[in-house]
Amino acid sequence: MSNILIERCFDTIDLLATEAKSLRLEDIVERLDLPKGAVRRFLSVLCLIGWLDQDSQTGFYRLTLRLAVLGQRFLSATKTPDICQFIVNRLAQDSQELVRVATVHEDGLAWIAYAQGAKAGLIYEPETTAEVPLQVTADGKAWLATLTTGAAVKAVLKNGFGHPDSHGPNAVPAMEAILGELEVIRKQGWALAVEEAERGVISIAAAIRPNGGSPVGTVSVAGPSLRLGGKRILEISRLISIAADDLAAFWPLRDSSYYCNSVRMIALSSGQATGAKPVADAAL
Structure with a gap:
C-alpha cells in the first residue's frame, strides 16, 4: 500500500x-x-x-466501532482517565455543576472525562462531541491563552469560526477581539465563556500545565447562567484552579508504585472509591 x-x-x-x-x-x-x-x-x-x-x-x-475501541484502549493504557476521574468527581461535587476534562489533540482539544454534579433543577447536558470548539468555549480559550499569538491564530483558523447559528448569542467572530481576551486570560489564569458556545450557558476553565510547562489539557465547569453568574464565577474559578493544579501534578505519571499511591491519595481526599471506572468519550 x-x-x-x-x-x-x-x-x-x-x-x-x-x-x-x-x-x-x-x-x-x-x-x-x-x-x-x-x-x-x-x-x-x-x-x-x-x-x-x-x-x-x-x-x-x-x-x-473499531476506532472507538482503539481510542478507549489507548486512553486506558495511558492511565489519563484514571487520574482525571477522581479529581473530576471531586470538582463536580464541590461545584454542583457539569465538569469536563479535555486533552490536547493535534491543533485542538478533545473531551476525555466528565462528571455531572447537578442533582436537581436545571441540569446542563451538552451535545456529545469529541472535539472542543476553541474560540467559543472556556476550555478552548484557556488553552489558546497558553500559546503564542501566531499559534493561537493558526489554531482558531484551522478550527474554524463555524456558522453563527451554531453558537450562542455572545460568540465573538473577530480575531482581534479573541486575541484581546486571551491577554486577559493569561493574566487572571482562567477563562470565561458567557453564552458563547450555547445560549443560557456559562463555562469557566483553566489549562492543565505540568510543572508550569506546555499545556496537556483543560478542566472546566459549565452550567446554566442562572446559577453561574456574579460572585459564583470567582468561587468556581478558584475550585477549577485547584483541580487544574492537581491534574498537572499527576498527569505525566504512568504505572508505578508512586503513581498508584498518588491516585489513592487523591481518591481518599475526594471521598471517592479507588475502583471507580473512568468516563471517557467513545468518540475518541
Whole structure:
C-alpha cells in the first residue's frame, strides 16, 4: 500500500468520524476532492480490513466501532482517565455543576472525562462531541491563552469560526477581539465563556500545565447562567484552579508504585472509591 493511499485512508476515517454518520460515495469524493475511482478503491480496502461498513441496501459507508475501541484502549493504557476521574468527581461535587476534562489533540482539544454534579433543577447536558470548539468555549480559550499569538491564530483558523447559528448569542467572530481576551486570560489564569458556545450557558476553565510547562489539557465547569453568574464565577474559578493544579501534578505519571499511591491519595481526599471506572468519550 503506497504512502498516498495510507494518507487518503486516514483522511476518510477522519471525515467519517467528524460527520459521525453514513455517507454516500459521491459525498466522500466531493469532501476529499479526489477521483471517484481512487476513492472507491481505498474505501474497499477499509471495508476489507474492518474499519468501515457498507450498507448492503443503500451503499452508504460508515465507521465501525473499531476506532472507538482503539481510542478507549489507548486512553486506558495511558492511565489519563484514571487520574482525571477522581479529581473530576471531586470538582463536580464541590461545584454542583457539569465538569469536563479535555486533552490536547493535534491543533485542538478533545473531551476525555466528565462528571455531572447537578442533582436537581436545571441540569446542563451538552451535545456529545469529541472535539472542543476553541474560540467559543472556556476550555478552548484557556488553552489558546497558553500559546503564542501566531499559534493561537493558526489554531482558531484551522478550527474554524463555524456558522453563527451554531453558537450562542455572545460568540465573538473577530480575531482581534479573541486575541484581546486571551491577554486577559493569561493574566487572571482562567477563562470565561458567557453564552458563547450555547445560549443560557456559562463555562469557566483553566489549562492543565505540568510543572508550569506546555499545556496537556483543560478542566472546566459549565452550567446554566442562572446559577453561574456574579460572585459564583470567582468561587468556581478558584475550585477549577485547584483541580487544574492537581491534574498537572499527576498527569505525566504512568504505572508505578508512586503513581498508584498518588491516585489513592487523591481518591481518599475526594471521598471517592479507588475502583471507580473512568468516563471517557467513545468518540475518541
